[in-house]
Amino acid sequence: MKYKIIFLLITIFTISCEKPNPEVQKQNLSGYWEIKTVKMPDGEKKKFDVNTVVDYIEVKGDSGARTKVSPKFDGTFTTNGISEDFILKIEEDSLRMYYKTPFDEWKETVIEAKDSTLTVKNRDNKIYTYSKFKKFDFEKPTTDN
Numbered sequence: 001m002k003y004k005i006i007f008l009l010i011t012i013f014t015i016s017c018e019k020p021n022p023e024v025q026k027q028n029l030s031g032y033w034e035i036k037t038v039k040m041p042d043g044e045k046k047k048f049d050v051n052t053v054v055d056y057i058e059v060k061g062d063s064g065a066r067t068k069v070s071p072k073f074d075g076t077f078t079t080n081g082i083s084e085d086f087i088l089k090i091e092e093d094s095l096r097m098y099y100k101t102p103f104d105e106w107k108e109t110v111i112e113a114k115d116s117t118l119t120v121k122n123r124d125n126k127i128y129t130y131s132k133f134k135k136f137d138f139e140k141p142t143t144d145n
Contacts (some may be wrong), residue, residue, distance in 0.1 A: 018107045022095035025113035026088055030059045032069070032077075033118050033130035041125040056131045064097075072142045 033055045038046045056067045056077070067083035086097045095110040097120070111127065112119040118130040 003044075020112060022090040022093065022110070025095045025110050026059065028113040028115055029057050029064065029088075029110070029118070032056050032071075032133035034133040035128060037129045039127040039129075055130065057067050059088070064088065071133065071135070 034051050035048045035055070038049065040046070053068050053070055054070045054077070056079075058065050060125075063086065065083040065085050067079055069075055069077040069079045084099050084101060086099045089096050089098060095113070097108045097110065099106050099108070106123050108120040108122050110118075110120055116132045119127060120130075121127050
């Protein structure tokens with residue numbers, strides 16, 4: 001019985017220490033992402049409860065683009081037409097997004113990319129956590145009488 005418990009604990013520990021699969025993360029990047037928190041290098045955390053701008057990320061193969069868009073009440077989005085292209089690379093078992101514009105170059109490391117959560121670390125060691133944007137829903141709840 002004692003050995004079964006030890007084996008179970010070792011198995012749980014091994015599974016919980018597994019790193020995220022960068023190929024799976026890549027599949028989860030596309031979509032509309034709303035920033036929720038930024039964790040600063042000193043540990044301070046900033047929350048964002050309301051956002052007027054959302055990041056739209058589109059991935060095709062090993063490249064993609066990130067565009068700032070503003071959601072409208074009718075479920076559509078407006079944009080200024082400016083997007084930042086990136087290249088995806090897997091390095092040191094992590095997914096990295098390499099950006100290059102006429103003005104700058106930088107990379108972000110994807111810490112987590114799940115269906116509803118995206119967390120990235122930038123070159124300034126700030127950790128950005130996003131959640132999938134949900135369209136506005138103004139329908140009145142119905143009540144059955």
